[in-house]
Amino acid sequence: xxxxxxxxxFVPLAFERLAPEQMxxxxxxxxxxxxxxxxxxxxxxxxxxxGLLEECLLAAGSAPSxxxxxxxxxxxxxxxxxxxxxxxxxxxxxxKLYTERIxxxxxxxxxxxxxxxxxxxxEIAPALIVVFRRAHELEDGQKRTxxxxxxxxxxxxxxxxxxxxxxxxxxxxHTPSPMAFLSELLERPDNERPFLLIPVGYPAAGCEVPNLRxxxxxxxxxxx
Ligand code: IYR
Numbered sequence: 001x002x003x004x005x006x007x008x009x010f011v012p013l014a015f016e017r018l019a020p021e022q023m024x025x026x027x028x029x030x031x032x033x034x035x036x037x038x039x040x041x042x043x044x045x046x047x048x049x050x051g052l053l054e055e056c057l058l059a060a061g062s063a064p065s066x067x068x069x070x071x072x073x074x075x076x077x078x079x080x081x082x083x084x085x086x087x088x089x090x091x092x093x094x095x096k097l098y099t100e101r102i103x104x105x106x107x108x109x110x111x112x113x114x115x116x117x118x119x120x121x122x123e124i125a126p127a128l129i130v131v132f133r134r135a136h137e138l139e140d141g142q143k144r145t146x147x148x149x150x151x152x153x154x155x156x157x158x159x160x161x162x163x164x165x166x167x168x169x170x171x172x173x174h175t176p177s178p179m180a181f182l183s184e185l186l187e188r189p190d191n192e193r194p195f196l197l198i199p200v201g202y203p204a205a206g207c208e209v210p211n212l213r214x215x216x217x218x219x220x221x222x223x224x
Contacts, residue, residue, distance in 0.1 A: 034162065035214070040170035041115070042204040043125040052167055053127060053200070060160035066147030071134040072156050072195075075186050078127050085185055086130075087122035090176040090197075094119060097177060113210050121172065125199035130182055131157055132192040153195050160198065170203045 018026070057074050065071060077083055094117040102110075122128060133153040137144040146152075157173070164171045176182075179194035188194075 033166065037161065037165040038170070038209045039172050040203050040207060040209065041121055041172055042207040043121050043170065043199060043201040044204045045124050045126060046202050047126050048169070048201065052169070053129070056160060056163040056167055056169075057129075059163035060156045063152065063156035063159045065152035065155070066149065069134075069137070069146040069149075069152070071146040071149045072153050073132040073134060073188070073192055074160075075130040075132065075188070076127055077130060077186070080123075082185065083123050083125075083128060086128060086182070086197075087119055089181040089185060090119050090122055090174075091117055093176050093178060093181065101177075112212070119174070119176070121199050122174075122197075124204075125172075125201040127200045129160070129198040129200055130186060130194065131160075131196045131198065132183075132188055133195040134192050136191050138189075138191055157196050157198070164198075164200055169200055170207075172199045174199060 053076060057076075060074065061070065061072070077086065098107075098117045131153060133149045134146055135149055136146055161171055161173070174197040176197065179197070182188070182194040182197065183192065
């Protein structure tokens, strides 16, 4: 029997209607929880609880995607030597970025973040999740297109950041540019493009973050 005969094409939606006051309470609690998520650049080397990343990665994999192609691969790097090689390669690119490639306008935009070409967190964080975007699939030597891969993988990364935060972990969305060295070091196939590098762990003791202001509702919404 083929799979299509075993699995029905449509199944009932699992959906529970909540009372309005419960909905409001949940929405507010979630909003307040997310308000405490920050990009962290100073990590403690402490190892992560067993099985925690697996749960967060499955949450990421529940994101919607174009034609449900799930065009993502998450490479979890914990090996110290591999992290060191990623750090060295990233810093080499970043040094060129900060000295040659960056525009004055960009430099000014980054100033409040206090970033520079040194990326010790790539070695110190217990895990680096390197997210790859699968531009297409290769099936029996044939190219099969994936759709809206940037949007899809961006959504999965958003789910992942929220899941990591909810689980009690700190993370950073890091985009060394260019990122081609990640394909090489992690031996990824041609159909995968590096998308985002997410160091994950606990914040270092005394960790500080930039004093940023988030836009308030009327700055980010238009109601008609
Ligand atoms: N990739 C560099 C520069 C950088 C760019 C942006 I846009 C940021 O929001 C932060 C940093 C770096 O990681 O330092």
